[in-house]
Amino acid sequence: MQRETAVSREGFLVKRGHIVHNWKVRWFVLSKDQLLYYKIEGGKKESRPRRIISLEGCTLYCPCMDYENRPLVIKLKAKNSVEHFLEASSREQRDSWAADIQKMIRASNPEGQEQSNGSNMAFELPANICLSHLIIDMQESNSGIKEMTNGEYGNTYKLCFTGSTVIDWLVSRNVVNSRSDGVTLASLLIEDDLIKPVGNKSTKAVWNFAGTEQFLDDSTALYCFAKNERKTDSSNDKIEIPHMELSGKIVKQGFLMKQGHKRKNWKVRRFVLRADPSHLHYYDPCKEKNDQPVGGFSLRGCLVSALEDNGIPPGIKGNVQGNLFKIITTDDVHYYVQAGSRAERSEWIQAIKQVT
Structure with a gap:
């Protein structure tokens, strides 16, 4: 039975799979001596963690140079030599997550106690098997x-x-x-x-x-x-973003959940807010090449507002987590977004209002 521990911090990180080295967004919770992660289903965190990573005897690498095209990755090597690769939404987030995890690693290892060299080696897939x-x-x-x-x-x-x-x-x-x-x-x-x-x-x-x-x-x-449930990328879905839209100063960036316009399903995206010109773009953090937006829109004349957390507002589908807000463009397109917390939602709304 999972024990209750005080939460130090929580939020989205992108995690690399152990055998299939694809990247998936998970909700991470850091506590005194462990790091847990949850899968998001239907716009809501699952009730129980997918995995519990003990921080006792862990070694943290930040910056991690294993992935040249992913400079925001942290590597966490567990006591049994299993390596966990975690990607943040920005350099500031990467460094703050690394600092908090390192603090908990120190707290979980009594002073003077040597860390294990990993006598319980992790299972490795034979090299001749794809x-x-x-x-x-x-x-x-x-x-x-x-x-x-x-x-x-x-x-x-x-x-x-x-x-x-x-x-x-x-x-x-x-x-x-x-x-x-x-x-x-x-x-x-x-x-x-x-x-x-x-x-x-x-x-x-x-x-x-x-x-x-x-x-x-x-x-x-x-x-x-x-x-x-497997999905493939379609070349027809590629969206060309004018260079001018991406030239503005980055005001804020981070992971948020966005509801799709057609299927109404929820997906975690890395949002980047820019000013002069003011645009909001979103990226798919799970793609191998995740430096190009998969969508975006001008914020000129947009309306942004928080949505009530009691009940599911009109236009929302799925068993959502909460902390919802809505952006309405001048073309009357409605974007429904979830933040990780009430404070984070307020920060995003305030930042968007400042550039509209």
């Missing part, structure tokens, strides 16, 4: 994992498979040397949203794990592939 090919092989109709209809506690689930089936498949094809390695690999596939828990037993295991393993090598725990 994970993207592995997932394709797992979904092959003839030689892959069979998707079947399974039942649990009176509920019926289609196109799923058991946890023990996954481990059997990995071991029988010599992808891993042992079932414990298979559990670790499958757990990382869950974390990167390539496999998803189905039903009560496997879902509870995701939330209640105490280390790096959360996958169940169990014939009654159900899982499915996340193939139907």
Whole structure:
């Protein structure tokens, strides 16, 4: 059971996956001796963390030079040698997160106690295996994992498979040397949203794990592939932003959640507020090349206002977190945005009003 600890700070950071090295936004919570992160679903933080990183024996690297095109990355090396790469929204945010994490690392290590050199080495994917090919092989109709209809506690689930089936498949094809390695690999596939828990037993295991393993090598725990939720970039979605719009002085930047205009789904974007000329642009922090805006608009003549937190206002869909505000352009386009806190929402509204 997760213990209650005082929160030092919290907010969005972009995290690199352990095996599939893609980048995903997570909500991080820093406390006295641990760093937790949560997934955002439907505009709201999930109730329980995806992972708990113990800060005891950790080593922090800032600046981190591992990613040339991502200068805002912090590297956190855990006691068991697992490396966590976390990206902030600005240099100021990167440095302040690093300072706060370092403070908690010191607090979690008694003075004079030597840090471990990592005797429990992390599982590493064999060099001759490409994970993207592995997932394709797992979904092959003839030689892959069979998707079947399974039942649990009176509920019926289609196109799923058991946890023990996954481990059997990995071991029988010599992808891993042992079932414990298979559990670790499958757990990382869950974390990167390539496999998803189905039903009560496997879902509870995701939330209640105490280390790096959360996958169940169990014939009654159900899982499915996340193939139907995969999204690909379309060249038709590329938006050309005039250079003049990007020439203004940066007034404020940070991570905010924005509701889409068509699907009405919520996504975390890095917002950049500029003045002279006054524009608000937003970037997709998960893209490999995230230095080009995916959207933006002029703030001249715009109206910005906070939305009440009691109930869901008209125009809003999803089970939202709160701290909402709305921007209406001169073309009567409505942008709905969520900040991480009430104070952050006030700061954004005030900054936007100053440049409109």
